[in-house]
Amino acid sequence: MSEPSDADTRGVLAANDAFYRAFVAGDALRMDLVWAGHDGDTCIHPWTEAVIGPINVQNSWRRLFASGDRLSIRISDLRVDLYGGAAKVHLIENVSGAPTASGSFGQEARVACTNVFLRTDDGWRMTLHHGGVIAAGHEPELEPDPDTGEFN
Numbered sequence: 001m002s003e004p005s006d007a008d009t010r011g012v013l014a015a016n017d018a019f020y021r022a023f024v025a026g027d028a029l030r031m032d033l034v035w036a037g038h039d040g041d042t043c044i045h046p047w048t049e050a051v052i053g054p055i056n057v058q059n060s061w062r063r064l065f066a067s068g069d070r071l072s073i074r075i076s077d078l079r080v081d082l083y084g085g086a087a088k089v090h091l092i093e094n095v096s097g098a099p100t101a102s103g104s105f106g107q108e109a110r111v112a113c114t115n116v117f118l119r120t121d122d123g124w125r126m127t128l129h130h131g132g133v134i135a136a137g138h139e140p141e142l143e144p145d146p147d148t149g150e151f152n
Contacts, residue, residue, distance in 0.1 A: 036125035
């Protein structure tokens with residue numbers, strides 16, 4: 001397997017950016033273009049079960065966008081890992097106007113996300129989006145002490 005190129009990283013970042021532009025705009029047609037269109041395409045919105053398959057994923061976004069509510073999303077803590085023809089993007093969505101577990105809209109939420117992309121003939125396309133709300137006050141995982149392996 002060859003080493004990932006800077007062009008691969010740029011391509012994945014562009015695909016990730018296209019996803020968030022479609023998301024924030026509430027644009028279902030642009031969202032459709034982001035996805036790979038494979039049977040295994042999976043989307044897990046916060047507080048929902050997995051939605052699997054291209055038609056189901058498309059419909060889940062259409063339902064979300066149909067409310068007319070638009071979110072403001074600021075991305076932080078972004079990391080890209082490339083594995084040949086696949087890429088994994090981890091990030092935090094800092095979301096304003098986010099729905100709460102009760103269905104009402106809160107002020108802001110932090111959502112830990114994993115986005116997986118596949119290299120296709122049409123460029124990098126999403127095959128997985130998984131977002132989980134981070135509980136208020138949650139601290140990042142502690143790293144073990146390198147000498148003892150214990151967590152402090």
